[in-house]
Amino acid sequence: MASFFPKALVFKEWRQQRWWGLLFLLVLAGPEVLVLTVRLMRIWSEQDAQLRLTMLEMIRFTLAAMTGQADNDSGGLEYYAFAAAAFGSIILSYDRSHGGLWYTLSGPFTRRQVLRVKATLGALFLMASLVVFAVLLYALNLGAGAGLPVHAFLRWLGCEALLQLACFVCGLMGATLVGQVYVAPLAGWLIGGLPLALSVYVQLLTGPNSANWVFTMTHLLEQFAPLYYTRGFPSGPSAMFFVCTGCWILVGYFGVQQLFRAISLERMDNFFLFPGLWHWVVFGGCCFVGLVMAEESSVDEQVPAPEMLLKHAVFTVLLWLLVRWLIRWYRKKFLEVS
Amino acid sequence: MSTVIRTERVSKAFAGKLAVDGVTMRVAPGSIHGLIGANGAGKSTLLRMMVGLMEPTSGWVEVLGQRVRKDADALRQRLHLVGEDVALPGSFRVMDLIQYGRFAYRTWDEGRCRALLKALQLPERAFIRSLSRGMKMQLRLLMALSARPQVLLLDEPTNGLDAVVKRQFLQLIVQEVAHTGMSVVFATHHLDELERIADAVTMMYSGRVVMTGELPQLQQFMKRVQAVLPDGLPFELRQHPNVVQVEESGQFCALVVDGGCETAANMVQALRTAGATYTEVVNVGVEELLRLTLSKEGYTRDGILLS
Structure with a gap:
């Protein structure tokens, strides 16, 4: 045993x-x-x-x-x-x-x-x-x-x-x-x-x-x-x-x-030990950056939540597609053996 | 149990590319089985799958009657892999690694360990990171043989060893097989040493097995027919479908023919008919066998002419 x-x-x-x-x-x-x-x-x-x-x-x-x-x-x-x-x-x-x-x-x-x-x-x-x-x-x-x-x-x-x-x-x-x-x-x-x-x-x-x-x-x-x-615990745990x-x-x-x-x-x-993680990490990063972009693009500080969500979604998807394309291009250009 | 290692249609893919492609092979008990092939043929990957360090994408590996799985800890008490890419802990001293072996293996043989330590002249107090490549390989072998495995997998073990140590290394392996009945799978590019000690050989190319069997049996497959032909080699013989290679030097010519002894005998007869004054059939060495087999598979490299 x-x-x-x-x-x-x-x-x-x-x-x-x-x-x-x-x-x-x-x-x-x-x-x-x-x-x-x-x-x-x-x-x-x-x-x-x-x-x-x-x-x-x-x-x-x-x-x-x-x-x-x-x-x-x-x-x-x-x-x-x-x-x-x-x-x-x-x-x-x-x-x-x-x-x-x-x-x-x-x-x-x-x-x-x-x-x-x-x-x-x-x-x-x-x-x-x-x-x-x-x-x-x-x-x-x-x-x-x-x-x-x-x-x-x-x-x-x-x-x-x-x-x-x-x-x-x-x-x-x-x-x-x-x-x-x-x-x-x-x-x-x-x-x-x-x-x-x-x-x-x-x-x-x-x-x-x-x-x-x-x-x-x-x-x-x-x-x-x-x-x-x-x-720390100011008022105890x-x-x-x-x-x-x-x-x-x-x-x-x-x-x-x-x-x-x-x-x-x-x-x-490998950088990530589970290759599937790449997708999640890239998507998560795009979500955050997309949100910051949505925030920054709002002139009015009090943007209604639905509008904010829509902006966020659009920025995220665009960014995500761009990053995916860049990754593919990089792999094709530098990593793939012809 | 007529085989100690059995692989059945084993494949392994890395990023969609097959490194090992449907390999089926058997290793007989108490034998030294050579694993040869070009670089990137999949030999090391196959050995790692045998020890359970990698899992096959498809197919299965059975060692000592047990299917090899990822957590094959019990099996690895009786199975040992010696390979250069399996890095020893550099911060250990030699004696620390030996202590580790004592704790790890139930079958650890202290007498054997001491004898090998003396024979290989390994400094006990030296840090492993300070040892040369050859000494590290000797230490790996010491660890493996002291653990008294039933199956020993060697992945290019003689790389970096000088001629004297290489000889000592091979002698040790042969002795161990003769005394204990241990089975050895020996992946190497040094075909001359393999020819001296191997009982059977598996040739791999591009992840596939292109030839496997006992060495004399494989050597029957291709024969070298040498002849002296005053009138030169007739065109029809040069183009014969069984002729794999032709070498000519003046009146002397050497033909490598496949198809076994019968084809070689027919070729001798044809050469005599063509006016050969001398004919001889000799065995093809493992190196030539590998080169010609790989050449048939399309693996050739042109000579490099530097200006």
Whole structure:
């Protein structure tokens, strides 16, 4: 009977991923380590105050630049979620882009086992670095004299872990759809923000005077995007947060498993691992650009919805036909062997 | 089980173009089966389908009595593919890969592994990315033979090996087949080495099998008839439908004829009637057999004359 976690795969993944994991940990927790070091320096020595202040300023600036949350001491959320998605896509696509997946799969393993081991080890790395990051932040807060209550800290940690895992699954999904190792993380982020983008799309389409149900629907839709929660939880996590992250982790992972199993290995070098995706991506892009064109072509700001829809449809279809023609021309000219 | 590998009308299309087209072949147990053909003939694709890395567009592949599917993990305990495009993890040291093999294969033979490591002089502590192409191929072979597979698929394994290592490599394969009864499918462009070790050969062209069978049997199919003709080769013999190739040098001429021994004997008789003072029938080498077969299929390349 096949092993659930084959020892050989765990060994291989550990050997391959440990440096990525360490790098991930250093990149994320690095600024906090520096801040903590400086604070410890302050305790140990009260001299060189000017140097210490300069360093603190530099670190604060780094943190602010990285997290975009200069005023929030629990910063790092936004950056961390994006990094989790990137990490998810890299652990899956890096091996594949270097031809290593052929070797693994030519051995006595199923794709399901390969994915399971990769995802589990990756998630463990992620959680370990999150814990280190959280403990450092907690220590910093304590050092600053603004220690959070333990239950609040644990609640924050739990929510953060769920969010990171959801983003991690988005990254895995990106890597099962896009073959290019450097583009796969971007695809992961796009997938994580897709409900948000759809919500914005519907809002733009319906205009500012849309019906209540449209507003409710778009609001629900945007809450279904893991990236929506990267702003933090000003009033605590909502029930929708748990539904969203739970769905992305469980259903998303199941989807990734099915996609990973369906990839043809001969297409591993293709930009899109499923050629049919081209049509959807092109059409989706045309929809967005068509909408922007429709918006821009409206002189009057209050265009009625039916007119807007018609304009949008016309622009989208025209753009879509043009792009299709261009793709065909490009393929015929440069890709087809006569 | 009279065959270890059986393919039945296997086809594989990439973007609508057939890379493998209706291939039916059999590999006998304990044999070395050569897979030859021009570049892009579909040999590597066929091997990948045998190991389950690719799925046929149509037809099926059976190895050791089991249909090969995408998740053929149990089968791959007994079946091993050694190919250059199956990249080894570069960040591993040699000893890491060996450890991986120990964990992965239930039939891993540690004694064999140590012996091969010593014989092949592979540095255990070296990173795989720092090894030469030939050393990587030797490491692949070490991994494959230490796992003691029942079927070994080799995809151009001797590319990049020097003459000494190549000889050692081929000896190892032959020894393994003789001692363990392992079956080998050997895809290569080096026909001289194949001729030395193969029991059977399948020739592919443009994804199709153009000739398959045991080597002596295939060599019966085409014969080279050599003769000394003081009056030259008569036109009707030159245009004979069974004559595949004519080479002339002064009074000496060599005709390659297809149709087996009987046609060759008839040709000898015709040459004698035409005044031949000396005649001889010899076997055609695998390389010539391949070249002539491909030529019959329309695959020819003109010589290049550089000014």
